[in-house]
Amino acid sequence: xxxxxxxxxxxxxxxxxxxxxxxxxxxxxxAGQTLTLGAAGxxxxxxxxxxxxxxxxxxxxxxxxxxxxxxxxxxxxxxVRERGAQLRFADSSLAGKAxxxxxxxxxxxxxxxxxxxxxxxxxxxxxxxxxGALVVGPEQGSSPVP
Numbered sequence: 001x002x003x004x005x006x007x008x009x010x011x012x013x014x015x016x017x018x019x020x021x022x023x024x025x026x027x028x029x030x031a032g033q034t035l036t037l038g039a040a041g042x043x044x045x046x047x048x049x050x051x052x053x054x055x056x057x058x059x060x061x062x063x064x065x066x067x068x069x070x071x072x073x074x075x076x077x078x079x080v081r082e083r084g085a086q087l088r089f090a091d092s093s094l095a096g097k098a099x100x101x102x103x104x105x106x107x108x109x110x111x112x113x114x115x116x117x118x119x120x121x122x123x124x125x126x127x128x129x130x131x132g133a134l135v136v137g138p139e140q141g142s143s144p145v146p
Contacts, residue, residue, distance in 0.1 A: 001014070007038070007039045008036055008037060008038045008039060009036070009037040010034060010035070010036050010037075011029060011034065011035045011036075011037075012029075012033075012034045013029045013030060013031055013032070013033055013034070013035075014031060014058065014084045015031050015084070016030075016031060017029060017030045017031070018035075020035045020037060020043060022037055022041050022043060023041060024041040024042070025037075025041060025042060025043040026043070027043040027045060029045065031084065032132075033045055033046065034046045059082055059083065059111070059112045060111075062082055062112075064107050064108055064109075064110060064112075064115060065078045065107070065115075066106070067103040067104075067105065067106065067107055067115075067119065068103065068104060068105065068106065069102060069103070069104075070102070070103050071098065071099050071100070071101060071102060072097075072098045072099070072101040072102075072103060072119070072123055073098040073099040073101075075103060075119055076098060076134065076136065079112060079115075079116050079134060080133075080134050082112055083112065083134070084132075085129070085132050085133055085134050086132060086133040086134070087133065087134050087136070088130075088133045088134070088135045088136070089135075089136050089137070090136065090137030090138070091137060091138060094125065094136060094137065094138065098136075101123055103119060103122075105122075107119065116134070120136065120139075121139065124138065124139050125137065125138060125139055126138070126139045126140060
């Protein structure tokens with residue numbers, strides 16, 4: 001995403017990498033980074049593009065993942081990629097089970113947040129967003145799917 005306000009140019013990278021070149025400087029930004037090119041031609045990198053909340057529009061236009069027959073880990077990896085976040089498990093046993101849990105059904109018509117909550121609830125898990133990360137834990141009052 002690129003913005004120009006008449007004095008400086010700001011480049012936010014959601015996925016992949018982008019090279020920004022100016023007459024006096026050149027820099028590469030990776031996913032989650034922002035580069036700002038000031039009027040003096042200096043490029044300043046900053047972290048945290050994924051936490052800016054500016055990618056919500058991308059979630060609304062992206063097609064929902066077909067989950068039938070996919071593993072929970074595949075779904076969670078897709079969610080964090082779409083959100084520009086990282087995946088963390090509150091419990092190492094959940095991390096070990098996620099690749100073995102096979103999903104059934106559909107999340108068609110759901111938002112990313114609704115799909116995440118629904119899929120995790122059916123697996124006996126819950127989630128929270130914490131500082132640019134999706135944190136997956138056991139559902140309160142129940143145990144995760146074995």
